[in-house]
Amino acid sequence: MxxxxxxxxxxxxxxxxxxxxxxxxxxxxxxxxxxxxxxxxxxxxxxGTQSTKTRAEVRGGGAKPWKQKGTGRARQGSIRAPQWRGGGVALGPKPRSYxxxxxxxxxxxxxxxxxxxxxxxxxxxxxxxxxxxxxxxxxxxxxxxxxxxxxxxxxxxxxxxxxxxxxxxxxxxxxxxxxxxxxxxxxxxxxxxxxxxxxxxxxxxxxxxxxxx
Incomplete structure (x- = not known):
């Protein structure tokens, strides 16, 4: 019906x-x-507009902070690596469509x-x-x-x-x-x-x- x-x-x-x-x-x-x-x-x-900068996108960090050997500290290639304050974000969000x-x-x-x-x-x-x-x-x-x-x-x-x-x-x-x-x-x-x-x-x-x- x-x-x-x-x-x-x-x-x-x-x-x-x-x-x-x-x-x-x-x-x-x-x-x-x-x-x-x-x-x-x-x-x-x-x-989907959230975004973080990778180490390649953060300003600065072009120079090696100290020489590779002889300082007693861990080797570092850039002060913009993720482990540094002010460095890039590893695996952070990027713009995407949901x-x-x-x-x-x-x-x-x-x-x-x-x-x-x-x-x-x-x-x-x-x-x-x-x-x-x-x-x-x-x-x-x-x-x-x-x-x-x-x-x-x-x-x-x-x-x-x-x-x-x-x-x-x-x-x-x-x-x-x-x-x-x-x-x-x-x-x-x-x-x-x-x-x-x-x-x-x-x-x-x-x-x-x-x-x-």
Whole structure:
């Protein structure tokens, strides 16, 4: 049986129902895949700009500090060797990319698993529309409170719905994304997902981006 969900307006009233794509909202969540995809997503966010200088890059140290033999001290070739104060760093970090290659099918499965988990937990709200004719942060905040969407909220807003995007952008606990930007990490760290009927994910169109279902 195809899963369905109530469609509500910003006043909290139920105005209908919407059928959900069973391939997206009705599967058994794959925890291992979700973990791997989220790990890769967080790794890709790392800057990887940390850097230390080797003995070849540290300024100075061109002259041999003392002659090779006859001083009674250990032989040294440069005061910029790693054992010297101010010397280079042996095996220190260098700039690198932390990005991990993740198959597209795995990314899609992880997102569908996360959405199915949120649906099973009754943490998804579907609106008929936001219906904002101008940017109104107060109206958006009151609407979320009326709908019971507390904590961290991910709102999936249509690309051309500028008024809603601007209205929600000033709310610190709300993360606004477009349908193609929805991803596994954002779904899993959110307390509530808020869609409109025209931004509900569907497996019918081809996925062209990491977050697309």
């Amino acid at each position: 195809m899963p369905s969900i109530d469609v509500r307006n910003i006043s909290g009233d139920t105005v209908g129902s919407a059928d959900l794509d069973e391939a997206i909202f009705g599967i058994e969540p794959n925890l291992a895949v979700m973990h791997q995809v989220v790990t890769a997503q967080l790794a890709a966010k790392r800057a 990005a991990q290659k993740t198959p597209k099918k795995m990314i899609k499965l992880a997102l569908r698993s996360a959405l199915s988990d949120r649906f099973a937990s009754e943490r998804i709200i579907v609106l008929d529309s936001w219906g904002l004719d101008a940017p109104k942060t107060k109206t958006a905040r009151v609407a979320l409170e009326t709908l019971g969407a507390s904590g961290r909220v991910v709102a999936v807003v249509a690309r051309d719905d500028v008024n809603t995007t601007k209205s929600l952008a000033n709310l610190q606990h709300v993360h606004v994304v477009q349908p193609g930007e929805l991803n596994t990490y954002d779904v899993l760290v959110s307390d509530w997902l808020v869609f409109t009927t025209d931004t509900l994910p569907s497996s019918a169109p081809a996925a062209t981006e990491e977050g697309a279902a």
